[in-house]
Amino acid sequence: MKLLKPFLIAIIFVLILGVSQPVYAQLGTTDVASFTIQNIDSSPVTVTIDFIGEDGTTRTPTSLNSGKPNPFTLNPGESFEIYVPGIPSSQLPAGRYSVEVRATGRIVAIANLVGQGTVNFNGSYSGFSSVEAAKTFYLPAVVYNYYGWYSLISVQNTGSNDTVVTVTIKCENGATGTLSATIKPKAARHFALKNETPTGFTTSTRCNGSAEITSSVENIVAVDNQSAPAGGNTQSYSGVSSGSAKIYTPALYTNYYGWNSSINIRKIGSGNTTVTVTYSDSTPASTCNLTDATPGCLLYMPSTHPSRGLFGATITSSSLPVVAVVNAANGSQAQTYNAIGNGTSTVGIPSVMKSYYGWNTSFTCQNIGTVPTTLNIKYDRYTSNAYDTPVLDPGKTLEKFTPGEAFLPNGYQGGVTVTANASGAQIACIVNFNNPAQMASTSGDWSMSYNAFNR
Numbered sequence: 001m002k003l004l005k006p007f008l009i010a011i012i013f014v015l016i017l018g019v020s021q022p023v024y025a026q027l028g029t030t031d032v033a034s035f036t037i038q039n040i041d042s043s044p045v046t047v048t049i050d051f052i053g054e055d056g057t058t059r060t061p062t063s064l065n066s067g068k069p070n071p072f073t074l075n076p077g078e079s080f081e082i083y084v085p086g087i088p089s090s091q092l093p094a095g096r097y098s099v100e101v102r103a104t105g106r107i108v109a110i111a112n113l114v115g116q117g118t119v120n121f122n123g124s125y126s127g128f129s130s131v132e133a134a135k136t137f138y139l140p141a142v143v144y145n146y147y148g149w150y151s152l153i154s155v156q157n158t159g160s161n162d163t164v165v166t167v168t169i170k171c172e173n174g175a176t177g178t179l180s181a182t183i184k185p186k187a188a189r190h191f192a193l194k195n196e197t198p199t200g201f202t203t204s205t206r207c208n209g210s211a212e213i214t215s216s217v218e219n220i221v222a223v224d225n226q227s228a229p230a231g232g233n234t235q236s237y238s239g240v241s242s243g244s245a246k247i248y249t250p251a252l253y254t255n256y257y258g259w260n261s262s263i264n265i266r267k268i269g270s271g272n273t274t275v276t277v278t279y280s281d282s283t284p285a286s287t288c289n290l291t292d293a294t295p296g297c298l299l300y301m302p303s304t305h306p307s308r309g310l311f312g313a314t315i316t317s318s319s320l321p322v323v324a325v326v327n328a329a330n331g332s333q334a335q336t337y338n339a340i341g342n343g344t345s346t347v348g349i350p351s352v353m354k355s356y357y358g359w360n361t362s363f364t365c366q367n368i369g370t371v372p373t374t375l376n377i378k379y380d381r382y383t384s385n386a387y388d389t390p391v392l393d394p395g396k397t398l399e400k401f402t403p404g405e406a407f408l409p410n411g412y413q414g415g416v417t418v419t420a421n422a423s424g425a426q427i428a429c430i431v432n433f434n435n436p437a438q439m440a441s442t443s444g445d446w447s448m449s450y451n452a453f454n455r
Contacts, residue, residue: 035111035127036081037101038350038380038415039074040455045105046071049082051097056184061091074107077380079350079415098156098188101127108453110350113225113236120444123225123236124433126338126451133158133219134241136212140296140323141224141237141264141336142169143193144177144207148228150194153211157183159218167191169198170295171209177201185218194229210266210296213239228334232444235327235336238451243268243321244341248314250366250397250430251326251337252279254301255308258330263339265315265324266296273320279305280312280366280395290320312366312397315339328432328449333439335432335449343368343426344454346419351431352379354402355410358435363452364399365418367392369426376421380414382407388421418452428452 039045048071051059064070065086074080084092101109108127115121143149157163167179177198181189197203213222222239253259267273267290277286277299286304288297305311315324324339352361365375372393377400378386385407392398402408420427429452438446 032085032114032116033111034081034083035099035109036079036351037074037107037109038079038348039076039105039107040348040453041105041107042076043105044073044075045103045107046073047107048102050100050102051092052100052186054096054184054187054189056187058186059092061087063088063091077378077383077415077417079380081351081413096190098186100186108348108350110450112448115232115234118443119232120438120442120446121227121232121234122445122448123234124448124450125223125236125238126453128221128238130158132241133221135215135219137220137222137239137241138243138266138268138323139211139213139222139224139239140266140325141226141327142207142209142211143226144169144198144201144205145203146206146208148230149226149233150192150229152193152225152227153191153222154188154225155183155213155220155222156188157185157215157218157220160185161217163218163220164216165189165213165220167198167211167213169207169209169211171207172294172296173207174293175201175205175207177205177207208298210264231332233329233332233334234445234448235334236448237325237336237338240323240338243323245317245321246314247322247324247339247341248312248366248368248428249324249326249339250312250428251364251399251432252301252305252311252313253328254305256310259328261301261326261328263299263313263315263324263326264296265290265299265322267317268321268323271320273322274318275322276316278314278316280397281307283307310364310397310399312395314395330447333434333445333447335447337430337449337451340368340428340451342454343428345425345427346417346455347427347429348453348455349416349418349429349431350453351413352402352416353433354405354408354412356413358437359433360401360403360436361431361433362399362401363416363429363431364397365392365427365429366397367394367425368428369424370394371422371425373420373422373425375427376419378417379405379408380416
């Protein structure tokens with residue numbers, strides 16, 4: 001299951017909502033976006049950014065934010081954040097865009113989506129490589145009118161012809177809803193369920209379920225930015241095109257500084273399967289029995305893992321591949337990442353922050369192999385401060401918090417490379433952001449998560 005996106009050559013697809021006039025906004029009064037690109041190659045790479053409007057029109061600005069030219073060059077390990085509102089409006093008018101990032105070497109990318117207004121929304125998700133696009137995509141967690149939550153499903157056509165996409169949502173209560181649209185080449189369609197009722201649903205339908213998205217002609221990619229509009233709670237994650245019999249969740253919480261997690265699991269394919277969730281501590285395992293009638297299950301950690309703290313888990317399916325997302329919430333704050341289907345010895349993290357406009361970051365890595373290992377932590381522009389962690393045993397997790405990195409200055413924003421030092425060791429990592437000052441003083445959601453990248 002390609003939930004951690006492997007590095008690639010030439011192209012990454014990133015779905016974003018670009019600078020949006022209020023009439024286009026799907027979250028707050030006005031939606032804005034940024035995305036961060038990291039060079040994970042061993043040599044400098046040249047990067048070119050194309051923006052594709054909903055009508056299929058491609059725009060390639062010659063100037064980005066902070067005076068950065070387009071194309072531009074990134075050195076090994078270096079990252080750059082493109083803040084879409086900072087691009088001159090003469091080169092990129094207000095609107096909704098998908099993005100294609102072209103490079104001469106291996107890069108990875110994440111996107112941040114922000115809804116601004118009286119209530120604020122913040123979400124983050126990992127971009128896609130061209131090889132991850134497929135004619136069928138899965139979203140393990142989709143909501144419609146579920147305790148005030150609604151999904152915003154974005155689907156991008158990665159091909160060169162028009163394609164018809166169909167979104168089929170299956171709810172735990174047995175309800176089924178569908179959405180359909182024709183999408184222009186390289187463009188995206190955004191299904192905002194708070195404004196759009198799927199066929200088969202009514203406005204009173206309550207759905208906690210999952211979705212399968214199919215395309216008639218071209219390959220697609222998809223993300224879900226789900227929110228509770230009244231409070232600004234936002235959870236964003238990338239869809240997947242396949243599953244795995246074993247997947248991993250590096251960071252789960254039960255009353256961890258007020259945070260609690262849930263795991264939303266969906267099977268792929270027809271038939272029955274039993275899913276076993278084994279935790280990284282001594283807590284007894286949890287199980288789910290998935291069928292065609294009930295293809296998904298939701299595990300809430302305070303109920304299934306009452307012991308408080310931070311821990312990880314391994315999810316194993318008896319007969320069918322599965323996918324999953326992890327949600328975490330703390331009052332009005334919410335964040336989401338994908339369960340991970342495979343690991344590598346080195347992981348690229350495009351963006352972490354330390355007091356960067358108030359934002360701080362933690363990242364959590366799990367040893368998903370069989371070999372105990374120390375981890376080497378290396379920050380972009382501070383490679384001389386690289387260090388090794390204590391030994392991380394198989395199945396265990398390790399969290400790093402950027403405010404605890406004394407050598408990083410306040411205002412830092414950059415990439416991180418995490419390497420397992422032991423031969424044959426395999427790791428996987430996820431990243432969390434929060435903005436404590438805004439959380440305390442401004443209404444809405446000021447936290448978000450994304451998956452780091454295999455290298």
